Amino acid sequence: MDTINNTLQLNHEELFTLLKGFITEVIGAEFVEEMDITPDSSFTKDLEMDSIEIVSFSEKIKAHFGDQIDFTGWLSSMDLDELINLDLRMIINYIYECQ
Amino acid sequence: MVLIHGMFSNLSIYYFNIAPVLAKHFHVVMYDLKSHGMSERFTDGYDLESMSSDVLALMDVLNLKKVHLAGYSFGGLIALKTALKAPERISRLVVIEAPDPQDEKARNIIDEYSKEFLEHYVANFTDTTKVQMGKRQMEKNHRMYEFLFEKTSIKADMIREKHFLGEANFSELDTPTLLLYGSESNCKPTGEWLKTQIIPSELELISGDHNVPIQEPAQIAEAMVHFLSQSLTKTVTQNHG
Numbered sequence: 001m002d003t004i005n006n007t008l009q010l011n012h013e014e015l016f017t018l019l020k021g022f023i024t025e026v027i028g029a030e031f032v033e034e035m036d037i038t039p040d041s042s043f044t045k046d047l048e049m050d051s052i053e054i055v056s057f058s059e060k061i062k063a064h065f066g067d068q069i070d071f072t073g074w075l076s077s078m079d080l081d082e083l084i085n086l087d088l089r090m091i092i093n094y095i096y097e098c099q
Numbered sequence: 100m101v102l103i104h105g106m107f108s109n110l111s112i113y114y115f116n117i118a119p120v121l122a123k124h125f126h127v128v129m130y131d132l133k134s135h136g137m138s139e140r141f142t143d144g145y146d147l148e149s150m151s152s153d154v155l156a157l158m159d160v161l162n163l164k165k166v167h168l169a170g171y172s173f174g175g176l177i178a179l180k181t182a183l184k185a186p187e188r189i190s191r192l193v194v195i196e197a198p199d200p201q202d203e204k205a206r207n208i209i210d211e212y213s214k215e216f217l218e219h220y221v222a223n224f225t226d227t228t229k230v231q232m233g234k235r236q237m238e239k240n241h242r243m244y245e246f247l248f249e250k251t252s253i254k255a256d257m258i259r260e261k262h263f264l265g266e267a268n269f270s271e272l273d274t275p276t277l278l279l280y281g282s283e284s285n286c287k288p289t290g291e292w293l294k295t296q297i298i299p300s301e302l303e304l305i306s307g308d309h310n311v312p313i314q315e316p317a318q319i320a321e322a323m324v325h326f327l328s329q330s331l332t333k334t335v336t337q338n339h340g
Contacts, residue, residue, distance in 0.1 A: 027235075031235055045233075048233035048234075048235045048236050050111075050236055050239075051109070051111035051112075051114070051115070052109040052110070052111045052131075052136045052137060054111070055109075055110065055111045055114045055115075055136075056137060058114075072114070072115065072119060073119060075115060076115045076116055076119050
């Protein structure tokens with residue numbers, strides 16, 4: 001008998017929707033309404049996320065993907081400039097490749 | 100092990116660079132102090148007695164009987180208070196940049212607080228981190244400070260702790276303790292003083308000021324791992340030998 005695979009690989013569009021949902025949960029729908037979140041949105045500059053909000057966002061990614069992805073490890077390998085320039089597309093690509 | 104952050108900060112001070120190194124050796128627990136980070140807001144209980152009870156209550160909930168405890172800045176004072184109160188529950192202590200609460204500068208922040216103060220802080224923040232703090236962050240930070248300073252007992256509670264270091268009986272503390280301070284920090288004399296008070300303690304200076312966990316996270320993490328992993332005999336020998 002076949003085993004049903006529950007962790008079907010998400011495509012880029014699905015990942016974007018999922019991550020946008022996480023961001024909305026972290027910073028609140030009222031702020032997200034005023035923003036145009038795109039894959040090019042940067043975390044610090046465009047989304048104005050501070051470190052504790054990025055922590056919450058990372059925890060949501062961890063809770064969703066589990067051991068499949070070492071998101072915190074990936075983030076902590078970056079230097080300050082890379083972190084400042086981090087945008088949604090980079091995260092989508094990273095998760096896509098890890099899946 | 101349990102990590103306590105400082106006043107007006109949150110657990111993210113450890114989360115990205117320090118905790119991942121510690122997590123290779125220990126089960127790491129981080130939490131936001133009341134009214135800080137993502138924690139619920141409370142109007143009172145900002146004295147060291149209440150804050151250390153919070154640590155012990157957290158340990159109870161997580162079923163942690165005995166832990167290594169580390170605290171930064173005001174969190175370092177909470178860690179010291181917890182070890183004095185429940186020594187049987189703390190195996191080793193790491194105190195990073197704990198200030199002397201008698202020092203006016205720490206408490207004056209509260210008196211001087213205003214939106215102007217925050218804007219000044221933001222300007223400096225921008226200089227050191229190269230990140231512009233946006234409007235939403237400004238407002239969010241402003242709301243947190245305003246709540247803490249105007250709606251809670253934090254100011255009175257901190258003033259009440261003015262003589263904590265002088266009144267605490269550190270000579271009875273037999274928990275092996277690592278004191279980590281910035282070599283350029285205004286708080287360094289407190290670290291040197293604590294070294295003379297806590298018998299099983301060692302003081303390690305790391306290049307930086309009060310913000311040394313942000314300036315040198317890798318060195319802070321490595322110093323902690325080294326101290327927490329060494330055998331107890333070695334700790335005692337180092338301090339008496």
